[in-house]
Amino acid sequence: MFSLEGLTNSLQQWLNAHFSSTWVLVIESLLVILLAITLFAILGLVLVLMERKVAAHMQIRLGPNRVGPMGMFQTTADTLKLIMKEGLTPDGADKFLFNLAPFVVMIVAMLLLAPIPFAQNFQIWDINIGVLFVSAVSSISVIGILMAGWASNNKYSLLGAMRSGAQIVSYELSAGLSIITIVVLTGSLQLSDIVSSQQNGWWIFKGHIPAFIAFVIFIIAVTAETNRAPFDMAEAESELTAGFHTEYSGMKFALFFLAEYINIFIVCAIGATLFLGGWMPLHIGNLEGFNHIMDYIPSSVWFFGKVFFLIFLIMWFRWTFPRLRIDQLLNLEWKYLLPISMLNLLLVTIMAIMGWHF
Amino acid sequence: MFIKEYISDIYHAVKSLLTGMKTTGGYFIRPGEIITQQYPENRADLNLSERFRGExxxxxxxxxxxxxxxxxxxELACPNATIKIITKFDVSxxxxxxxxLDxxxxxxELCTMCNLCVEACPTDAIKMAQNFEHSVYDRSKLTKKLNQPGSKIREGVE
Structure with a gap:
């Protein structure tokens, strides 16, 4: 049976047999870097195409369908176009920060890739505070956005960046609280532990209604954190032209664009790991035959299936819901999501102490 | 009372958002309803709206x-001088x-397809056609003479 674990193990053995331990580490690090960058490039192309196709079908259109079969090379063509374009830096801009900002946003997205378990025993870095690492590092991305907005020397950029700051700082609270509900149930911050605790059922089922409420709040909060519609205050095409990346062009713009989609992938991967069992196959109670069939599907397929399901969900409501105004956005967080998630956390804590979950 | 209002707010918000998601989700799983027309390929059987105004x-x-x-x-009804009528005198x-009419x-090139000339015509002599492929290499080709050569007014039309 195909598994990524076997692949890495045999590679490790082969490297150990041919090189000294230092070189093994160097080569493995290089391979990880290469894989991460490849994953980023592929994800960028696939997700942008997926977004455009999903959007089109929800609006009774066809979407891109001219470049390649079913329009599959449309995003590749777009990327080539962006590479060819001039990366303009405005005269009045703070040149150093202006050119640094897209890379900060990108590096944050890359760092978040480290603790995610992509498949059984296939993880870059299994630290024991994985959840904390994720929630801590994901808030650095706001610095990149503020940097871009400030350095552009443009009122729209600055307004967009300030909005994005207010938004990310607010929504991190409820995202964090809904992550904590799972930590309370699991009793561990390590992502591999959280996945293995879902061996006999995913937390969204095991945790009854409070876990489901936490899941819904998590999805809403991470949508806001990634600055996507209906919470796209930072970009706000209708009032701020393009918000914090108004002044960016060419490949620097493409990096922001790519980072948005990578961030969606990462938050959906975290959501899938915490609530939907990561790479764990779907097991139903004592149905031995059914569970056995599910075990035959490779764990990486399970993981990516769940992640893409969540991405589809986020795209679905991006193309359905109307945009919120900035005051409505903060109302939603401080008056609704935060109290609800606090109450929900209390419920989950009681549930975990009394052992009411399965 | 406040708590009751708060909860009913949340309930109605969730309900209306789910209704919206049902609509878009329905469109997503029913690709048969897609209204996009693949233009150059379906030139033979174009499906234009009855009210479409081409020229x-x-x-x-x-x-x-x-x-x-x-x-x-x-000519008087036209807002941007698209029509020019040249008349002559027939001797009966x-x-x-x-x-x-001469x-x-x-x-x-000046026409905005506003349909005011068609509405102004007392004898229904002109109408809007559905042809929209108007591109030519020379601007002068867009100035057209609408009455066919050798045509004359129908008997009984005053």
Whole structure:
């Protein structure tokens, strides 16, 4: 049976047999870097195409369908176009920060890739505070956005960046609280532990209604954190032209664009790991035959299936819901999501102490 | 009371958002409803709306006769001087002079397809056609003469 674990193990053995331990580490690090960058490039192309196709079908259109079969090379063509374009830096801009900002946003997205378990025993870095690492590092991305907005020397950029700051700082609270509900149930911050605790059922089922409420709040909060519609205050095409990346062009713009989609992938991967069992196959109670069939599907397929399901969900409501105004956005967080998630956390804590979950 | 209102707010918000998601989700799983037309491929069987307005044409019947009296109502109705009517005087067999249409000049490049000329016409001599492939290499080709050569006014149209 195909598994990524076997692949890495045999590679490790082969490297150990041919090189000294230092070189093994160097080569493995290089391979990880290469894989991460490849994953980023592929994800960028696939997700942008997926977004455009999903959007089109929800609006009774066809979407891109001219470049390649079913329009599959449309995003590749777009990327080539962006590479060819001039990366303009405005005269009045703070040149150093202006050119640094897209890379900060990108590096944050890359760092978040480290603790995610992509498949059984296939993880870059299994630290024991994985959840904390994720929630801590994901808030650095706001610095990149503020940097871009400030350095552009443009009122729209600055307004967009300030909005994005207010938004990310607010929504991190409820995202964090809904992550904590799972930590309370699991009793561990390590992502591999959280996945293995879902061996006999995913937390969204095991945790009854409070876990489901936490899941819904998590999805809403991470949508806001990634600055996507209906919470796209930072970009706000209708009032701020393009918000914090108004002044960016060419490949620097493409990096922001790519980072948005990578961030969606990462938050959906975290959501899938915490609530939907990561790479764990779907097991139903004592149905031995059914569970056995599910075990035959490779764990990486399970993981990516769940992640893409969540991405589809986020795209679905991006193309359905109307945009919120900035005051409505903060109302939603401080008056609704935060109290609800606090109450929900209390419920989950009681549930975990009394052992009411399965 | 406040708590009750708060909860009913949340309930109604969730309900209306789910209704919206049901609509878009329904469109997503029913690709048969897609209304996009793949234009150059379906040129033979284009499905245009009945009210689509492509250009002004003059209706001619099988005897090469039209219903235009040359009254210039359309010319006056046109907001941007797209139509220019040139009239002449026909002499009837009994020696009476009568005003008639000589040339109906139509500047397609100025036309906004507003339909006001068609509505102004007292004899229904012109109508909007559905042809929209107007691109030409020379601007002068867009100035058209709508009455066909040798055509004349139909008997009985005043």
């Amino acid at each position: 002004v044409v003059m209706i001619h019947d099988e005897n090469n006769e039209h219903a235009c009296t040359g009254c210039t109502a359309c 067999p009994d020696g009476k002079k009568k005003k008639a 040339t109906f000049v139509y500047h397609l």
